[in-house]
Amino acid sequence: MIPFNNSPVVGNELDYISEAIASRALSGDGPFSKKCEVLLEQLTGCKKALLTPSCTAALEMAAILIDLKVGDEVIMPSYTFVSTANAFALRGAKIIFVDVDAATMNIDPECIKAAINSKTKAIVPVHYAGVACDMDSIMALAEEHNLYVVEDAAQAIDSFYNGKPLGTIGHFGTFSFHETKNITSGGEGGALLINDSKMLSRAEIIREKGTNRSQFFRGSVDKYSWVDIGSSYLPSEIQAAYLYGQLLKLSEINNDRRNSWNVYASKLDDLAVKGLITLPNISDFATNNGHMFYLKCESLAVRTALISHLRADGIMAVFHYVPLHSAPAGLEFGEFYGADVITTAHSERLVRLPLFYGITPDQLSKIINSVRGYYKQEHISELY
Template identity: 65%
Template sequence: MIPFNKPPYTGKEQQYVIAAMQSSNMSGDGPFSKKCQAWFEQRLGAPKTLLTPSCTAALEMAAILIDIQPGDEVIMPSYTFVSTANAFALRGAKVVFVDIRSDTMNIDETKIEAAITDKTKAIVPVHYAGVGCEMDTIMAIAERHGLFVVEDAAQGMMSSYKGRALGSIGHLGAFSFHETKNYTSGGEGGLLIINDSRFKERAEIIREKGTNRSQFFRGMVDKYSWVDIGSSFLPSELQAAYLWGQLEKAEEINDFRLSAWQYYMDKLAPLATAGKIQLATVPEQCQHNAHMFYLKVTGLTERGQLLAYLKTKNILAVFHYVPLHTAKAGSNFGRFHGEDRYTSKDSACLIRLPMFYGISKDDLKHVVENIFLFYKVNK
């Protein structure tokens, strides 16, 4: 079976994890954490980055930092993972979903302003498949209305919008290092990206259970104590050590994935030209990271048939999100503003093909050939 995903592995992770295990600092913010955070700060041009146990944790920290209160409203797409909404719903916010663009599956920036009320506190763009949202427009809307922008860039590491790294444009951003992402810190992991310096000091406190422990270890205070709300948002040094083994090969992993993505795109183009499938669109101003390769079919029935057919050929392809506004919790904690023109329709058509660091050309060829066979079209 060709798997849908294999977690990336470069060969150095084991060495670094053992080194962390044998050190006197396994609980976090040790040498590997500092290396990783310095790497991201240099790469992203961010004043501060903080490793977290997950992207979910990073988003939850962002919600606390922008002081989400019960009754506040937060605008985001419905086509996203539950963590995007949960982070704000946990603070008592009402989640306001708006439609997506059919070409990129990203939030439709033209639908945001109409959804703003006097209760709106933030906009949360989600960079689907590592392709940037229309951030200039979103940031301009936020500035006009005095709103925060929190980028859910879970899928966006190594991607950019107009030359700026995803996650580095809004006030705050978040990456994921889950095993399904391009880079992992051992199965789970995340990063909070702090682009607004006013959040730097408080972010450290929130991450350390609401204490000023980080300041204590830097010699800034003579003892540490409870000074704010917070939680356990500090990852193990083992996670950081594993991630460092990936960051050393970040360009190599990125180049490999882009090559595999381009193979799919080139080989499947005739099916798109024949009107059998639709392929992803990457706007000219965006550099993507080949986080996933997806195609869209005519609807739910055909999707089920193609997925079942590929499985018989030992190919594991999958669908993706069920729109949040159609879920039970989505109606409890949020509402959809405007017309659902593309969110539900396009989500029912989308299929993700196997894509991972190390996938062989033979496997890529096998996937493509069997999609052509399903549609009974000669290559």
């Protein structure tokens, strides 16, 4: 079976993990954490990067930092992972889901504009598949209405919007280092990017369980105490050591993934020309970090049949998010504003093909030939 995902391993991780173990200092915010944060700051140009146990934790920190209150509203796409909404619902905010753009599956700025009211506190654009949202339009709306922007860049490390690294355009950005992402810190992990230096001091406090411990170790205060709300948002040094090895190889990993992405796109393009499938779209203002390759079938029935066909050929392909506004918790903690023209209809058509660092040419050929073989079947017309 060709797996949908293989967690990336570049070969240097054990050396750095062994170094961390030998130091006998394995709790968070140690030497490897700081090395990773420096690399992320150099990569993105953000004011400060803080490692977290997950992208979920980074989003939760952002929700605290913008001082969300019960009754505040936060606008985001419904087509996203549950963590995007959970982080803000935990602070008592009402989640306002809006529609996405059909070409990119990213949040539609016109739908954001229509949903803004006096209760709106923040916008959370999600850079789906590592491809940028229309950030100029989103930031203009945020400035006009004095709103925070938290970029959910979970899939978007080393991807850009008009030359700007994703995660650095809004007030905050968040990365994921889960095993399904381009790079990982050993299965779980994340980072919060802070783009407003005024937020840095409080971010350190929130991350250290609400204490000013970081200031104490820098000698800024003579003792540390509980000074704010917070939680334990520190990954271990073993996680950071694993991530450090991967960050050093980020370009190699992403180049490999982009090459595979390009093979898919070129070998399946004729099916798109015939109108049998729709391929991913990379906007002129965006770059592609090779995070995900998906195609859209003509209908839910075709998607179901295609996934079954691929699995019969020993290939694990999957669909993606079920829109949050249709989930029980989505109905309880939020609502969909406007018409759901694209979100549900297009999410039901989307199939993700296997894509991971080190996928072989033979594996790619098998997957492509299986997809093409499915569309050669005589009975395919019965599903339309």
